[in-house]
Amino acid sequence: MGGEGEKGGGAVAYWRRNVRYVSILLAVWFAVSYGAGILFVDTLNRIRIPGTGFPLGFWFAQQGSIYVFVVLIFVYVWLMNRLDREFGLSEDEPS
Amino acid sequence: MNVQAWTFVLVGLSFALYIGVALWSRAGSTKDFYVAGAGVSPLANGMATAADWMSAASFISMAGLISFRGYAGSVYLMGWTGGYVLLALLLAPYLRKFGAYTVPDFVGDRYYSQTARVVAVVCAIFVSFTYVAGQMRGVGIVFGRFLEVPVEIGVLIGMGIVFFYAVLGGMKGITYTQVSQYCVLIFAYLVPAIFLSLLMTGHVLPQLGFGGVDRSSGSYLLERLDGLHEQLGFAAYTTGARSTVDVFFITAALMVGTAGLPHVIVRFYTVPRVKDARISVGWALAFIAILYTTAPAVAVFARTNLLTTVADRPYADLPDWFRTWERIGLISFDDRNGDGRIQYVGPAARDAAGQPVENELVIDQDIMVLANPEIAGLPDWVIGLVAAGALAAALSTAAGLLLVVSSAVSHDLLKRGFRRDISERGELVAARVAAGAAVLVAGYLGIDPPGFVAQVVAFAFGLAASSFFPVIITGVFWKRMNREGAIAGMIAGITLTTAYIVYFKFVSPAANVPEHWWFGISPEGIGALGMLVNLAVGVTVALLTPPPPADVQRLVDLIRVPRGAGAAHEISA
Numbered sequence: 001m002g003g004e005g006e007k008g009g010g011a012v013a014y015w016r017r018n019v020r021y022v023s024i025l026l027a028v029w030f031a032v033s034y035g036a037g038i039l040f041v042d043t044l045n046r047i048r049i050p051g052t053g054f055p056l057g058f059w060f061a062q063q064g065s066i067y068v069f070v071v072l073i074f075v076y077v078w079l080m081n082r083l084d085r086e087f088g089l090s091e092d093e094p095s
Numbered sequence: 096m097n098v099q100a101w102t103f104v105l106v107g108l109s110f111a112l113y114i115g116v117a118l119w120s121r122a123g124s125t126k127d128f129y130v131a132g133a134g135v136s137p138l139a140n141g142m143a144t145a146a147d148w149m150s151a152a153s154f155i156s157m158a159g160l161i162s163f164r165g166y167a168g169s170v171y172l173m174g175w176t177g178g179y180v181l182l183a184l185l186l187a188p189y190l191r192k193f194g195a196y197t198v199p200d201f202v203g204d205r206y207y208s209q210t211a212r213v214v215a216v217v218c219a220i221f222v223s224f225t226y227v228a229g230q231m232r233g234v235g236i237v238f239g240r241f242l243e244v245p246v247e248i249g250v251l252i253g254m255g256i257v258f259f260y261a262v263l264g265g266m267k268g269i270t271y272t273q274v275s276q277y278c279v280l281i282f283a284y285l286v287p288a289i290f291l292s293l294l295m296t297g298h299v300l301p302q303l304g305f306g307g308v309d310r311s312s313g314s315y316l317l318e319r320l321d322g323l324h325e326q327l328g329f330a331a332y333t334t335g336a337r338s339t340v341d342v343f344f345i346t347a348a349l350m351v352g353t354a355g356l357p358h359v360i361v362r363f364y365t366v367p368r369v370k371d372a373r374i375s376v377g378w379a380l381a382f383i384a385i386l387y388t389t390a391p392a393v394a395v396f397a398r399t400n401l402l403t404t405v406a407d408r409p410y411a412d413l414p415d416w417f418r419t420w421e422r423i424g425l426i427s428f429d430d431r432n433g434d435g436r437i438q439y440v441g442p443a444a445r446d447a448a449g450q451p452v453e454n455e456l457v458i459d460q461d462i463m464v465l466a467n468p469e470i471a472g473l474p475d476w477v478i479g480l481v482a483a484g485a486l487a488a489a490l491s492t493a494a495g496l497l498l499v500v501s502s503a504v505s506h507d508l509l510k511r512g513f514r515r516d517i518s519e520r521g522e523l524v525a526a527r528v529a530a531g532a533a534v535l536v537a538g539y540l541g542i543d544p545p546g547f548v549a550q551v552v553a554f555a556f557g558l559a560a561s562s563f564f565p566v567i568i569t570g571v572f573w574k575r576m577n578r579e580g581a582i583a584g585m586i587a588g589i590t591l592t593t594a595y596i597v598y599f600k601f602v603s604p605a606a607n608v609p610e611h612w613w614f615g616i617s618p619e620g621i622g623a624l625g626m627l628v629n630l631a632v633g634v635t636v637a638l639l640t641p642p643p644p645a646d647v648q649r650l651v652d653l654i655r656v657p658r659g660a661g662a663a664h665e666i667s668a
Contacts, residue, residue, distance in 0.1 A: 011655065011656055014655075015656075019572075022185070025180075026180070033173045034343060034346070038343050039343070045333065045334065053316055053317040054306040054317065055317075058169075061166060061172070061173060062168075063391065065172075066172060066387055069177055069380060069384070072183075073184075073376055074377050076373065076377075077183075077370075077374050081373075090658070091369060091657055
C-alpha cells in the first residue's frame with residue numbers, strides 16, 4: 001500500500017516469505033496424502049514396511065499422512081514465529 | 096454389576112462433571128458468550144477444538160465405515176485431519192488477526208456487503224443444522240442401546256444437558272466443558288483399542304498392533320484379513336473397490352469442508368494472540384490424531400473379530416450381543432437358503448459348485464465401535480465407558496454448533512443486520528433465546544432424522560467446502576477479490592453442490608451409481624468440485640467488476656501481519 005514507506009516494504013517482503021513457506025509445506029501435504037495415499041497407492045503397496053504387515057501405500061493413507069500433517073503444522077508455527085521476530089512483527093515485543 | 100448398571104454409573108458421572116464445569120465457567124458478557132473473552136490458553140483451546148471437532152461421526156461411525164470399506168475408508172482419515180493443515184496455514188492466523196466474533200462477520204466486512212453477510216449467515220445456519228442432526232441421532236443410538244430407553248427420551252436428555260451448558264455458559268462454558276469431554280472421549284476410545292491390540296497382537300499401541308502378527312493364526316493381521324475377505328468374496332481390505340478419482344474428490348471435499356466449518360473456525364477467535372491461534376491448530380490436530388490413528392486399528396480388529404465370529408456360523412450358536420442389536424433393528428439376518436447358518440459374504444462369493452452365494456446378514460456400520468467390546472468379550476465396565484465416550488463426542492459437537500447458530504442469529508442478523516441499536520444485555524438475551532430455539536430444532540431433527548449420521552455429516556461438509564472456504568482464502572490471499580465476485584462464487588458453489596446432492600440422494604436415489612456421476616465423482620465428493628466452481632466464478636466476476644475500495648485493501652494488509660491483534664473486536668463502526 002502507498003503511504004506506508006519503509007514499513008510497507010517490510011510487510012511486502014514478510015508476506016512473500018510467508019507465501020513461500022506455505023507453498024512448500026502444502027506441497028508436502030499434497031505429496032503424502034493425495035500422492036502417496038491416493039494417486040500412487042497401488043505402486044507403493046508393492047512395498048511392505050519391514051517387520052510389519054503394512055503395505056506402504058495403505059500405511060500412508062491410514063497412518064503416515066496424519067503424522068506428517070501434525071508435524072507440518074508445528075514446523076509452520078516454528079517458521080512463522082522466527083519470521084515474525086526477524087521482521088520485528090512479533091507480538092511479544094512492545095510496539 | 097452388569098453392563099447397564101456400569102453404563103448408568105459412568106454416563107451419570109460424566110454428566111455431573113460437565114454440569115459442574117459449566118457452572119464454574121458461566122458467561123457474563125457477550126464477549127464471554129461468543130469467544131470466551133478471547134482468553135483461552137492454546138493448549139486448552141486445542142483440546143476443546145478436538146472435542147468440538149470429534150463428533151458422533153468420528154467416535155461412533157468412523158471406525159465402522161473404515162471397517163466395512165477398508166482402504167476406501169482412508170478418505171475420512173485423511174480428509175478430516177488434512178483440513179487442519181489448510182486451517183493452520185491459510186485461515187486461522189488471519190481470521191484471528193481480523194478479530195471478529197463470527198465467520199459471517201469476516202465475510203461481511205471483507206466484502207463490505209450486507210448481502211454477502213446474509214448469504215454467509217444462511218450457509219452457517221444450514222451447515223450447523225445438518226451437522227447437529229447427525230449428533231442427536233448418535234445420542235439417540237447410545238441411549239437406545241445401552242440405557243434401554245426409547246430414542247426419543249434419549250434425545251430429550253441429551254437436549255437438556257446441551258441446553259444447560261450451551262445456553263448458560265456460551266463459548267466460555269462450552270470451551271471448558273469440552274476440555275473435560277475430550278478427556279472422557281479419548282480415554283473411552285483408547286481403553287478398548289489397547290485391550291484388543293494386546294489380545295490380538297501383543298502390541299500395547301493399536302497403531303502398531305494392526306500391522307503386527309495375529310496371535311491366533313501366526314501370520315500378519317492385515318494378511319489374514321485380506322485372506323478372509325477373499326475367501327468370503329469381498330474386495331481385499333487393504334486395496335478396496337472405489338475409483339481413484341472418487342477417492343481423490345471425497346478426500347478433497349472433506350479436507351476443505353473441515354477448514355470451512357464455522358464451528359471450527361470460530362474457535363481460533365478465542366485465543367489471545369495470532370501466535371496462539373497458529374499453535375492452537377497444531378495442538379488440536381495432535382489431540383485429534385490420537386483418535387484418528389487409533390480408528391483404523393480398531394476397524395481392522397473389529398472386522399477380523401466380526402468375520403471370525405459370525406461368518407458361516409449356525410444362527411442358534413450366536414452370542415447375546417448379536418441378539419441385542421438384532422432386537423433394536425441394527426443387525427438383520429434373513430436365512431434365505433434355510434440352512435440355519437449365517438452366510439455373510441461379499442458380491443464375488445461362490446460356493447463349491449461355482450454358483451453365486453447370497454448374503455444373508457445386514458449390519459449397520461454405526462454399531463461397530465459400540466459393539467466391538469462385546470464382540471471381543473471385554474469386561475462390562477469397558478462397554479459402559481464406550482457409551483459415556485460416545486455421548487461426550489456427540490454432546491461436545493452439538494454444543495459448539497448450537498453456539499454458531501445462536502451467534503449467527505443474535506450477532507450477525509440482529510446486531511450487525513436488522514437491529515443495530517440492540518444493547519449488550521439485549522444481545523446476550525437474544526443469543527440465549529436463539530440457542531434455546533436451536534436446541535429444540537436439533538432435538539426434533541434427532542428424533543426424526545433425515546438420514547444416517549455419516550451421510551448427513553458428509554452433506555454438511557460439501558456445503559462448507561463449496562461456500563466459505565474459497566471466499567475466506569481469496570479474502571486474505573487476493574486483494575483484488577471484491578464483493579460481486581464473493582457473492583456470485585458462494586451462490587454458484589452452493590447451488591451446484593446442493594443440486595447434485597439433492598438429485599442423487601433424494602430426487603432419484605436409484606440413479607446414484609458411478610455411471611451417472613459427473614467425471615465419476617460421488618455426491619460425497621462433489622463439494623470439492625463446488626469449491627472449484629465457486630473459485631472460478633468468483634475470480635471471473637471479480638475481474639469484470641471494479642476492485643474493492645482502498646480501505647478494504649488496507650484491511651487486508653493489516654490482516655496479513657500478526658502485530659496488533661487486540662482482543663476480538665468490531666472492525667468497522
